[in-house]
Amino acid sequence: MHRTRLAPSPTGALHLGNARTFLANWALARQQGWHIILRIEDLDGPRVKAGASDEAVDVxxxxxxxxxxxxxxxRSDLAPYRAALERLAGQGDIYPCRCTRKEIEAAALSAPHGDEHELRYPGTCRPVEPTPLPPAALDEPGVAWRLRVPDGATAFVDHIAGAHRHDIAATTGDFLVATKEGLPSYQLAVVVDDARQAIDRIVRGDDLLGSTHRQLLLQQRLGIEPPPEYYHLPLVLGEDGRRLAKRHGDSRISHYRAQGVAAERIIALIAEWCGLGEREKLSAKEFAGEFDLAAIPRTPITFNPATPHLAPGSSNRG
Structure with missing residues (x-):
């Protein structure tokens, strides 16, 4: 049986773009008979908000x-990440980095970088040759760890985006696998978690296409095979063409729920965004029955906050 995961991060409330991804993932899984794991990705310590995990589950x-x-x-079990870091260190695949963010930002001003999630690292601390290190080296305080990235583009085929090429060295360079706080980075944690939970089907937004190349590289270095299959959905954007955010108004699911908007109205809007046509109401079960991967638009969706689906009290309409 194939396995997928719903992986909210408790750094903020779920918004309409998140809901579209989770509903599409869930519907595809229920159609295909995939096993679904709910995973709370709570490693981003400073940004984790109290109560956000419970709210995400409730929504x-x-x-x-x-x-x-x-x-x-x-956070309940950090041992698997430590084991992965020890393997990478022993292979000479990672090295300690003592650069500050300000130093990296200053270097980025004079060097190209192409990933909005992470500044391009200029290689300041990179050793000339790969250097195998013992596990104890990972215990040095105040040191981050980076993966040595080879030059050149890599490629994979996505079920929605098609063939995708990306040059990690040109966009992010040697990327973080562990922070100065001693926690695994997002990239490492996702790879380790997907492997230990036997996740082989991943559905998420296409803003993470670049991350997929980094994760595939980590999988290779850690001997994880075969790689998962990926489904990257075009994002929901604001009317200014930028990623959905607070500047576009309140798009939190909890906001509309508090205003009396029924879940079926929100799902109907998401069904429209998934290429299933217009309707006033739709249950999750009905959405799963109608969902068609081939109907998913291959271009971004534009969010219009004035849509009738989200009118206050719309639970009583239609």
């Missing part, structure tokens, strides 16, 4: 989304 249930296992958290 998913309110929308009609269910899962077969979980919720599981990342």
């Amino acid at each position: 998913l249930r309110w929308l009609g989304i269910d899962w077969d296992a979980g919720p599981v958290t990342q």
